[in-house]
Amino acid sequence: MEEVNGTVKTEFFLLGFSDHPELQRLLFAVFFSIYSVTLMGNLGMILLIIISSHLHIPMYFFLCILSFIDACYSSVIAPKLLVDLVSDKKTISYNGYAAQLYFFCSLLDTESFLLAAMAYDRYTAICNPLLYTIIMSKRICCQLAVGAFLGGTMSSIIHTTNIFHLSFCSREINHFFCDISPLFSLSCTDTYVHDIILVVFASLVEAICLLTVLLSYVFIIAAILKTGSAEGRKKGFSTCASHLIVVTVYHGTLIFIYLRPSTDHSLDIDKVTSVFYTLIIPMLNPLIYSLRNKDVKNAFKKLISGKLFS
Numbered sequence: 001m002e003e004v005n006g007t008v009k010t011e012f013f014l015l016g017f018s019d020h021p022e023l024q025r026l027l028f029a030v031f032f033s034i035y036s037v038t039l040m041g042n043l044g045m046i047l048l049i050i051i052s053s054h055l056h057i058p059m060y061f062f063l064c065i066l067s068f069i070d071a072c073y074s075s076v077i078a079p080k081l082l083v084d085l086v087s088d089k090k091t092i093s094y095n096g097y098a099a100q101l102y103f104f105c106s107l108l109d110t111e112s113f114l115l116a117a118m119a120y121d122r123y124t125a126i127c128n129p130l131l132y133t134i135i136m137s138k139r140i141c142c143q144l145a146v147g148a149f150l151g152g153t154m155s156s157i158i159h160t161t162n163i164f165h166l167s168f169c170s171r172e173i174n175h176f177f178c179d180i181s182p183l184f185s186l187s188c189t190d191t192y193v194h195d196i197i198l199v200v201f202a203s204l205v206e207a208i209c210l211l212t213v214l215l216s217y218v219f220i221i222a223a224i225l226k227t228g229s230a231e232g233r234k235k236g237f238s239t240c241a242s243h244l245i246v247v248t249v250y251h252g253t254l255i256f257i258y259l260r261p262s263t264d265h266s267l268d269i270d271k272v273t274s275v276f277y278t279l280i281i282p283m284l285n286p287l288i289y290s291l292r293n294k295d296v297k298n299a300f301k302k303l304i305s306g307k308l309f310s
Contacts, residue, residue, distance in 0.1 A: 010093060010094055011091045011092060011093045011094060011096075011171065012091065012092050012093075012094065012097050012171050012172075012173050012178075013090060013091055013171055013172045013173065014080075014084055014090045014091070014092055014173050014175060014176060014177070014178075015090070015172060015173060015174045015175070016081065016084050016085070016090060016175070016176035017085070017176060017271075018090065024085050024086070025085075025086075027085055028082060028085040028086055031078065031081060031082060031085070031279060032082055034078075034279050034280065034283050035074060035078040035079075035082070035279065037283050038070065038071065038074045038078075038279070038282045038283040039071055039074075039075075041067075041283060041285075041286035041287060041290075042067040042068070042070045042071040042074075042282065042285070042286050043067070043071060044286070045063065045064070045067040045286040045289070045290065045296075046064050046067050046068060046071075048296065048299055048300060048303065049061075049063065049064045049067075050064070051303070052299040052302070052303070054295070054299070055295060055296070055299055058121050058125075058136040058141050059118070059121055059122070059125070060295075061141050061145075062114060062117060062118045062121060062141070062144075062145070063118075063289060065114060065145055065148075066111065066114055066115075066118070066285065067285070067286055069107050069110055069111050069114065070111070070281075070282035070285050070286070071282070072103075072107055073103070073104060073107035073108060073111070073278070073282065074278065074279060074282040074283075076100055076103045076104050076107065076177075077100075077104065077176075077177045077278045077279070078278075078279060080092065080100070080177065081176050081177060084176065092178065096178075097178045098160060098164060098178075100177065100178040101159075101160055101163065101178040101179070101180070102156050102157075102160045103156075104177070104178065104179075104278075105152075105155065105156035105159045105160065105180075106152045106153050106155070106156035107152065108152070108254070109151060109152035109155040109156060109205050110148050110149050110151065110152030110153075111148075111152075111250070112152075112205055112206070112209040112250075112251070112254070113147065113148035113151045113152060113205075113208075113209060114145070114148040115209065115213065115243070115246065115247050115250065115251075116148075116208070116209040116210075116212040116213055117144040117145070117147075117148055118243055119212055119213040119216040119217065119243065119247070120144075120212060120216055121136055122216065122220060122239065122240050122243060123216035123217075123219055123220055124136055125239070126220050126223050126224065126236060126239065126240075127219050127220065127223045151205070155201060155205055158197070158201050159180060159198065159201065159202075162194050162197045162198065163180055163183050163194070165194070166183065166184075166187045166188075166189060166191065166194060167187065167188045167189050168183070168186045168187060168188060169186060169187070169188040170186050171186075172186075173186065174271075175270070175271060175274070176271060176274070176275075177274070177278065179270075179274065180198060181257070181270055182270075206251065206254065206255065209251070210251060213247055213251075217240070217244070220236075220240060223236070224236035224237060242288050242289045242293060245288055246281075246285055246288055246289075249281060249284075250277070250281060253273060253276060253277040253281070254277065256273060257270060257273055257274070257277070
C-alpha cells in the first residue's frame with residue numbers, strides 16, 4: 001500500500017463527471033443505453049457466428065473473439081461508471097483500481113494484436129486464395145488468438161507494474177475509470193522514467209500491430225489492383241472495408257491518448273476521448289461488421305426467418 005499524508009491509502013476517489021452534477025441522470029441514461037447495445041450487439045454476433053455453420057471460417061472466428069473482447073473490456077469500465085453516476089460515494093479500492101487497470105490494458109492490447117491477426121487473415125484470403133485453408137488452419141487460427149491474449153497479458157503486466165511503483169500525493173482521480181495518465185498526474189515523484197517505459201512499450205505494441213496491418217494492406221491493395229474486372233476490385237475492397245474502418249478508428253484513438261507525453265495531456269479531453277474508445281467503439285464494431293457484410297446479414301435473415309416460419 002502507498003501512503004498519503006501519513007495514512008495508509010486503501011481507496012481512490014473517481015471524480016468522473018462530477019463537475020457536471022446536473023447531467024448525471026442524463027449521462028446515466030446515455031451510457032446505460034450504449035452499454036446495453038454493446039452487450040446485445042457483441043453477444044448477438046458471437047451467437048450468430050456459433051450457430052451459423054457457413055460462418056465457421058477463420059475471418060468469423062477472429063470476429064467472434066473480437067466481439068468477446070469488446071464485450072469484456074466495455075464491461076470492465078461501464079458497470080462501475082454507471083454505479084458512480086447514481087452514487088454519492090465514487091470510490092474504488094486500491095486493489096480494485098489495480099485490477100481494473102490490469103484487465104483494461106490487457107484487453108485493449110489483446111484487441112490490437114487480434115486486429116493485426118485479422119489483417120493477416122485478409123491478406124492470406126486475397127493474395128493466396130488457393131492456399132488459404134491450409135495457411136489459416138484451425139491450429140494456426142488458435143495459435144494467433146492465443147498469441148494475441150498472451151501479448152496483451154504481458155503488456156498489461158508491464159504497464160500495471162510500472163504505474164504502481166509510483167508514490168501518489170492525492171487520492172482524487174479526475175477520470176471515470178482506472179487509466180494510466182490520471183495516475184501520472186497524482187504522482188509525488190518524477191514520472192520521466194515511467195513515461196519513457198509507457199511510451200516505449202506502447203509504441204512497441206502499436207508498431208508491431210500497425211506494421212502488420214500496413215504491410216498486409218499494401219499487398220492486398222496491390223493484388224486487388226491487378227484484378228482485371230471492376231467488379232472484382234469492388235468485391236476485394238468491400239471484403240476489407242469493415243476491418244480497415246475499425247483499425248483506423250481504434251488505433252487513431254489509442255495513439256492520440258497514449259503516445260503523447262503526460263505533460264501534454266488535458267484530462268477533460270482525455271475523458272471525452274476515453275468515452276469514445278471504451279464505450280462507443282465496442283458498440284460500433286458489430287454494427288460495422290454486420291451492416292457491411294453480406295454473409296452476416298444473410299445469416300441474420302436466415303435466423304429471423306427460421307424463427308418466424310418454424
